[in-house]
Amino acid sequence: xxQLVQSGAEVKKPGASVKVSCKASGYTFTSYYMHWVRQAPGxxxxxxxxxxxxxxxxxxxxxxxxxxxxTRDTSTSTVYMELSSLRSEDTAVYYCARELTMIVVxxxxxxxxxxxxTVSS
Amino acid sequence: xxxxTQSPATLSVSPGERATLSCRASQSVSSNLxxxxxxxxxxxxxxxxxxxxxxxxxxxxxxxxxSGTEFTLTISSLQSEDFAVYYCQQYNNWPxxxxxxxxxxxx
Numbered sequence: 655x656x657q658l659v660q661s662g663a664e665v666k667k668p669g670a671s672v673k674v675s676c677k678a679s680g681y682t683f684t685s686y687y688m689h690w691v692r693q694a695p696g697x698x699x700x701x702x703x704x705x706x707x708x709x710x711x712x713x714x715x716x717x718x719x720x721x722x723x724x725t726r727d728t729s730t731s732t733v734y735m736e737l738s739s740l741r742s743e744d745t746a747v748y749y750c751a752r753e754l755t756m757i758v759v760x761x762x763x764x765x766x767x768x769x770x771x772t773v774s775s
Numbered sequence: 776x777x778x779x780t781q782s783p784a785t786l787s788v789s790p791g792e793r794a795t796l797s798c799r800a801s802q803s804v805s806s807n808l809x810x811x812x813x814x815x816x817x818x819x820x821x822x823x824x825x826x827x828x829x830x831x832x833x834x835x836x837x838x839x840x841x842s843g844t845e846f847t848l849t850i851s852s853l854q855s856e857d858f859a860v861y862y863c864q865q866y867n868n869w870p871x872x873x874x875x876x877x878x879x880x881x882x
Contacts, residue, residue, distance in 0.1 A: 689871070691819075691873075698862065698873060698874070698875045698876045699811075699813075699819065699862055699864075699873040699876075700873065701864075701870050701871045701872060701873060703870075704869070704871075713869050715869075715870040716776070716870070749818055749819075751818075751819075754821065754824060754830070759807050759866050759867060760824075760866065761809035761821055761824040761864065761866055762809070762811075762819075762821060762864070762866075763821050763824075763830065765818035765819060765820075766818065767818060768818055
């Protein structure tokens with residue numbers, strides 16, 4: 655079965671960077687796009703960007719351009735999301751989520767358990 | 776960027792009754808619209824995609840309709856486990872924007 659297992663909670667100071675991992679199993683890693691979505695405490699879902707695990711190409715929401723980097727390691731079936739220049743407003747649960755199917759446009763059918771990132775001085 | 780607007784923000788319904796949630800897109804997203812359910816402390820779960828197709832394992836009391844800019848999620852007879860927050864998301868264009876959510880609470 656498809657599983658996405660994320661790294662543990664992080665506490666960072668303002669201005670620092672955080673790198674969250676998402677290890678995939680139960681399917682062919684390079685066949686499905688992976689997305690990152692975040693959720694601030696008590697708030698809604700915010701789409702951050704997408705990575706193609708096959709070639710590594712990415713597309714980021716404009717809000718995060720210049721601060722976010724998504725990468726992958728095909729040898730370990732892991733995707734990473736690094737967010738830099740952290741500020742308090744980046745305190746949120748960060749989710750990786752895999753597309754449901756391999757077609758060009760697809761919803762998010764599988765989600766990781768989430769990683770809480772707390773930014774505090 | 777396509778803006779997704781959900782209404783109402785909160786919906787109070789009694790168990791066994793019908794709930795109707797709405798989602799509007801600022802421009803056409805064709806049928807590339809999904810609905811997710813989220814319970815406290817959990818990741819979102821895909822309910823509906825392609826505007827009207829139930830995801831695997833989703834009960835038949837959940838149904839979706841609409842296309843273009845207007846979409847509806849209907850829960851025909853609310854069960855206790857259905858009280859949660861529901862989000863719509865368009866995946867027609869990047870960024871794949873979400874609505875702000877509708878909280879479905881027990882009346």
